[in-house]
Amino acid sequence: DGGITQSPKYLFRKEGQNVTLSCEQNLNHDAMYWYRQDPGQGLRLIYYSQIVNDFQKGDIAEGYSVSREKKESFPLTVTSAQKNPTAFYLCASNSGTGDNQPQHFGDGTRLSIL
Amino acid sequence: GNSVTQMEGPVTLSEEAFLTINCTYTATGYPSLFWYVQYPGEGLQLLLKATKADDKGSNKGFEATYRKETTSFHLEKGSVQVSDSAVYFCALSRNNDMRFGAGTRLTVKP
Numbered sequence: 001d002g003g004i005t006q007s008p009k010y011l012f013r014k015e016g017q018n019v020t021l022s023c024e025q026n027l028n029h030d031a032m033y034w035y036r037q038d039p040g041q042g043l044r045l046i047y048y049s050q051i052v053n054d055f056q057k058g059d060i061a062e063g064y065s066v067s068r069e070k071k072e073s074f075p076l077t078v079t080s081a082q083k084n085p086t087a088f089y090l091c092a093s094n095s096g097t098g099d100n101q102p103q104h105f106g107d108g109t110r111l112s113i114l
Numbered sequence: 115g116n117s118v119t120q121m122e123g124p125v126t127l128s129e130e131a132f133l134t135i136n137c138t139y140t141a142t143g144y145p146s147l148f149w150y151v152q153y154p155g156e157g158l159q160l161l162l163k164a165t166k167a168d169d170k171g172s173n174k175g176f177e178a179t180y181r182k183e184t185t186s187f188h189l190e191k192g193s194v195q196v197s198d199s200a201v202y203f204c205a206l207s208r209n210n211d212m213r214f215g216a217g218t219r220l221t222v223k224p
Contacts, residue, residue: 042214105157
């Protein structure tokens with residue numbers, strides 16, 4: 001079955017440490033997205049990529065970085081510059097061919113601070 | 115900019131009750147509209163969608179109609195079950211920019 005795999009499911013970060021969240025898809029989608037979800041809030045866009053080797057900042061990109069070296073993979077690094085990283089992180093993808101294409105989501109990574 | 119506003123929760127209903135979750139949107143032109151559902155500890159799953167005015171999306175007993183005149187996309191179900199307990203998100207996509215509402219938590223009691 002095609003889908004999106006996020007790992008790990010739970011992650012803990014120490015002070016001053018960078019951590020990387022993995023996102024892999026086998027849906028042959030061109031576009032991939034990273035969202036942050038905080039309790040009682042909707043999803044906020046961190047970064048997105050419409051094609052390999054290209055990505056753009058979303059609404060809350062500060063303290064995060066991404067890469068898109070392969071179509072299937074879109075890892076997110078939470079850097080030490082992100083002072084409030086505790087949240088649920090969701091990766092999504094779609095074909096990117098139009099507004100009528102829904103996004104498909106992974107099961108998320110919950111990041112906490114030690 | 116584009117935005118979605120949905121009714122605040124939480125919503126608590128008894129099994130077999132009628133459900134309505136209100137959603138209104140602000141967007142230029144004609145966005146596509148979606149409802150997603152999120153179960154605890156999981157990502158979002160597409161529930162239904164509508165891509166043009168007066169379209170009705172439906173799935174698993176849930177329905178929503180794209181109302182351009184009232185810029186609304188309210189979610190309805192005639193008879194909810196305990197298994198429908200989840201968080202529901204309304205969303206729009208316009209020019210490949212997807213925006214989500216804050217989510218409405220639904221709890222259905224036996």
